[in-house]
Amino acid sequence: MKTDWKENKVELHEASDHYLQLLEQHRWLGNGLSWTVIQPVGDSTPSIHEISSRLTGGGNPEVRKIEVQGQDLYPMEVVFFGQCNGLIILLQTDGGSYASSPEVMHWLSEDARVWNVSWQTNGSGKFSHAVYGQTLVRVPELNMGNITGTDIGALVDEIGPMQQAAAVDLTEAATLKEAWARKTAAMAVVELSTGMRLDEEWLSNPRSAFIIDQPIRVPLEPLAFGHFDPDLDSRLRLAPEAVRRKVLLLVVQHLSGTHNIDSELFASAMEEVRHGDPLGQQSREDLLDAQIEWGEEAAGPLVQEGFESDPARLRLAALMAVRHALIEAGDQADRFQSLTYARHALGSEWPPFRATIRASLRLG
Structure with a gap:
């Protein structure tokens, strides 16, 4: 016009x-x-x-x-x-x-x-x-x-x-x-x-x-997991929904354990979404409140100089991965932003965890 x-x-x-x-x-x-x-x-x-x-x-x-x-x-x-x-x-x-x-x-x-x-x-x-x-x-x-x-x-x-x-x-x-x-x-x-x-x-x-969410880097990067790992992303999308959901819950279990995140909160949230039901509103509120609190401690982009040795930023990346995995698991399990964050939270431990995901796809 x-x-x-x-x-x-x-x-x-x-x-x-x-x-x-x-x-x-x-x-x-x-x-x-x-x-x-x-x-x-x-x-x-x-x-x-x-x-x-x-x-x-x-x-x-x-x-x-x-x-x-x-x-x-x-x-x-x-x-x-x-x-x-x-x-x-x-x-x-x-x-x-x-x-x-x-x-x-x-x-x-x-x-x-x-x-x-x-x-x-x-x-x-x-x-x-x-x-x-x-x-x-x-x-x-x-x-x-x-x-x-x-x-x-x-x-x-x-x-x-x-x-x-x-x-x-x-x-x-x-x-x-x-x-x-x-x-x-x-x-x-x-x-x-x-x-x-x-x-x-x-x-x-x-x-x-x-x-x-807080950006990973500035300038901004796409959050699509396929941008970082097109092979695994495509394999996930071709898998049955139940298998995709299993992978997302595996993210929750692994990261909540490795980064000492409130297991009680995530255990109840996992039960809500295990069979494809949406994540409940109270769980969404609790997860968002936790991310805001941790985000203030590690304000700014996740990946900065010294990121790998910054416990606050690594823990925030883990929480972001877990929060999105729970949301995605209860919502058709067709997006994998959680894995984008998991890569950063795990750092050098990402390759063996990626291998675990590949194995679960073969066994699914």
Whole structure:
């Protein structure tokens, strides 16, 4: 959807004024926001399962319904989502920048057009437009003087509001309208490019959200186990569901023992999912609470210098593997993000454990 900004100044001003009013009413958004709109290229809208996979590079994030304002699951990130008129909306409101990272934009845009505008508490921000895995337009600091990309003319008809906002000297801004000129202009560009408006109704109701684990590394890596071990991943997918579930529970047993994780908690959770029933809500809460607590102790990416000798990070990787194995075992057992984490938690002990998995597939 193209808009000739020179001929539609009333529409542009109305959109910018709308976002100024929205930020004034919700000052917390002025400190941190990441808003993404995805337009799939095709006749069908992706399922939640597909969206979660694209968002994480083949991973399996937990989905919960949460209030948009006031949520705090640090160091995990919360990405709210919704669908409207064939478009997919992602929103982070806590200053998180996961969805605006170049890697995630690449994954989301493999077969789609994607727009993102974001900024953080420290004042940094950017606008990005990606298509088919390429960043066509990127505007660091929301400053058109810094524009880059593989096709910076791709939004020539839509980018007008940001060109106008670039003339505002933020160091001399006397009003919120001037101080937020680049932010509201970038949001207007997203709306005028997609037809999607972020409004009061979207912010005022509980929304489904993806709970994003701490990254393994930065830059981000895909979480799909097949990215690291395509042979074993393919063998697992070809195995019967009962065998796949057996492997996932083997992950729970092995890692909870090697890393001294609360055996009582996991023993009861294993009984819940042993025969394919979903993991119970209380167990999900307990596991998430434990991961948040341990995550604060080992904040930041899992794999850093000295990772192999850092007990806190190894234990966190083990807990992440166990938590996801329990979720996956009770949910068709068709994703193996747990094994992605298990590889890091086990380190040099991974090859013999991998051999055990291979043996269980042969015996299954």
